[in-house]
Each structure stands twice: as structure tokens, then as C-alpha cells.
Amino acid sequence: MTTLHCDVNIAFSAFTLDVDCALPLDGVTALFGASGSGKSTLLRIISGLEKRARGVVRFGEEVWQDDNGRTVPPHRRGIGYVFQDARLFAHLSVAGNLRYSARRAGDGCAIRFDDVVDSLDLGPLLNRRTTELSGGERQRVALGRALLAHPRLMLMDEPLASLDEKRKADILPYIERLPGVFRVPTIYVTHNMAEVTRLADRMLVLSEGRVAAQGAVADVLTRLDLYPETGRFEAGAVLTATVIGHNDAYQLTMLDHAGQRIEAPRTDVAVGAQVRLRVRARDVMLATQRPSGISARNVLRGTIREIVEEPDTAFAETLVDIGGASLRSRITRKTVAELGLAPGTPIYAIVKAVTFDRKSLSAMGEISQTPPA
Numbered sequence: 001m002t003t004l005h006c007d008v009n010i011a012f013s014a015f016t017l018d019v020d021c022a023l024p025l026d027g028v029t030a031l032f033g034a035s036g037s038g039k040s041t042l043l044r045i046i047s048g049l050e051k052r053a054r055g056v057v058r059f060g061e062e063v064w065q066d067d068n069g070r071t072v073p074p075h076r077r078g079i080g081y082v083f084q085d086a087r088l089f090a091h092l093s094v095a096g097n098l099r100y101s102a103r104r105a106g107d108g109c110a111i112r113f114d115d116v117v118d119s120l121d122l123g124p125l126l127n128r129r130t131t132e133l134s135g136g137e138r139q140r141v142a143l144g145r146a147l148l149a150h151p152r153l154m155l156m157d158e159p160l161a162s163l164d165e166k167r168k169a170d171i172l173p174y175i176e177r178l179p180g181v182f183r184v185p186t187i188y189v190t191h192n193m194a195e196v197t198r199l200a201d202r203m204l205v206l207s208e209g210r211v212a213a214q215g216a217v218a219d220v221l222t223r224l225d226l227y228p229e230t231g232r233f234e235a236g237a238v239l240t241a242t243v244i245g246h247n248d249a250y251q252l253t254m255l256d257h258a259g260q261r262i263e264a265p266r267t268d269v270a271v272g273a274q275v276r277l278r279v280r281a282r283d284v285m286l287a288t289q290r291p292s293g294i295s296a297r298n299v300l301r302g303t304i305r306e307i308v309e310e311p312d313t314a315f316a317e318t319l320v321d322i323g324g325a326s327l328r329s330r331i332t333r334k335t336v337a338e339l340g341l342a343p344g345t346p347i348y349a350i351v352k353a354v355t356f357d358r359k360s361l362s363a364m365g366e367i368s369q370t371p372p373a
């Protein structure tokens, strides 16, 4: 697998970025961090737009920037860039914008015009002026245009940031499918944890210009020490589960995680397929005995792995081992004391099915799909 190596630094008047990372170029890597942590700066360095950056950027064996200041110009790196704002050509129609990009990529491009149009549902928009499009439609065109340049790497810099919640929800499924269907590795900048867990396989967490963590999303999210970066309200874990059936009468989907059953609101993912399930720490209750007669659909057996008490708040963060994966649960310190919780305590984690909304359940495995013919 190709790896993108970056060992780079840059100093602005009030900010320094110093990053050493190796990103496997496969699927989606989220570049996550608070506003001002340096995400866009790192993306600009990778794309060659940040002239003052020092250090080495290597795409597989290809050196894009070396220690002596030699650089490959941005247009030779084979990068597709999608920004917060679509930056379309106003004087061209949607089709004109797409064709412009396809022409520049030249013949022999493995990513075909019709496939991109189909994948992004751009057919009905082709003859429209770009000034007549909604924000979400503009971003779909921008995604299509970036893909048609036949990139070896896609960089998406908060492509949903300028959209309202409804439009975000509309466009997320498209973004979710693209890396798998067209097999273009993607680095996706966001400070939205729901987007990370829905879209990304791996994440790199930036904090004040430094790498705070990098690795598989599920692993990084179990790091209790990353609170300042991953955020208390949205903190949680990601479980991988297999769809084992649907109940149409009650509109539920049954999942299996390491031999334990989980119920979630009905999804269209096929039986046998794997899904990523995001479970927020504040949605998980703990019990030392298996509860009965409760409304929550999901009671998972586990063992407490770690507890971090926050002396300045009422709360403690716990990590519960569920069949080798981890769930996080945010409970009060008083509960820790009264239930006598400690690492090694057998425990039941209780999760209401209603906490799994559309944003928290996503299909996996599109990488193995063949591109549309």
C-alpha cells in the first residue's frame, strides 16, 4: 500500500506546525482537530501550495518535497482538492465545469465521465448554470470535477462546513461512497466527530500544530487522554458489527458484534454486510447486573478496562471491553464509588436503540466493490 510521509514544519508569526506522520493511502483518513490546529496548513503543504514549508513530503517512492527545498509543483502531484466553497467556474455550465477537468486529465483516464455523473446524481444538473445551484449541489459538482481530474489523492478541506444540517445529511452518502467506488485515497479535514466516525478508517489528530494521535479511528477514540482534542460532548467509540437481519414490522436492524446482538433503527444495509456503529459515551449506561424489564434494546456484556475520573467535574470516563472492542461510557464519579467499579469489573453496558441515528451507522466494505461499468 502506498504511504504518504510528511515530516514537515512551518512557522508563521503566531503559529508553528511541526508534523511527522505516515498516512496509509487507502480509504479515508480524517485529519481532525480544533479550529486553528493546523489542518488546512498541513493540507496546503501536502498539495504544494505552502511555499514556506520545510521538510520532506513523499508519496510512496515519489518525493514531492525534499530537505533541500526542491518541490514538485502542485499541478504535477495528481491531487484532487475539494474546498469548503465549491469554487466552480461561473461562466461554464455544470457539464462545462466537469468537462474542463476531464479534458485536462486527458485520454486513458480510468475515472469515466458517465460514472462520475451517475455516482453523484449530476445528470439532471448538467445543463444548469453553476450560479443556479444549491450549496449541496455545488459541492457535488465540485466533487465530480475533482474526481474527473483523475487524482491519485483527494484532499477534502471541510467540504460540508458551509452547508446546513439537512444538506450535509444529503451529501454525506455521496462522499461516503466515492473513495471505495473510484478507489482514490482521501484525506478528509473536519472538526466534526460524527463525520470522522461515519467516513474515515483512520484519523490523524492535530493539536496546536502537532500530531496528538494517529491510527485506526476505533483505536484513537478509545484514548481517554485525548479529551481536549476529541471533545467531551461528542466523545464515543466505534464498533464494527455485522448485519444479521431486519425486522420490518418494527423497523429494526439486528447486528452482531463479537457474538452479542445489537438492535438499531432499520437501515438498508444488506444482511451479511459490516457496519460501523458510533456509540457516544454519554449514551451508554452501566449496570453490575443484567437488568430486566427495561426499555433499552441493547445490553452488552463486558469488562471495565479503564476509568479516568475528572477531579474538577462530577464525571468519570470509563472504557468497557466488549468482545475485544471498546465502548466508552460517561458516568458520575459517585456511581464509580457506589458500584465499586474498577478495571476488571464485569459489567453490562446498556445502549438505547434510539441513540443510533442515521449519522451513527454506516456501511463498510465498499472498497471491495467494483467501480460502476
Ligand SMILES: Nc1ncnc2c1ncn2[C@@H]1O[C@H](COP(=O)(O)OP(=O)(O)OP(=O)(O)O)[C@@H](O)[C@H]1O
Pocket: 012, 013, 014, 015, 033, 034, 035, 036, 037, 038, 039, 040, 041, 042, 191
Ligand atoms: N499564511 C498565514 N500567515 C500567518 N498565519 C497563518 C497563515 N495561515 C494560517 N495561519 C495560522 O495558522 C494557524 C492554523 O491555521 P489552519 O488554517 O491550518 O487551521 P485549521 O486547523 O485548518 O483551522 P479551521 O478548522 O478553523 O479551518 C492559525 O492560527 C492561522 O491563523
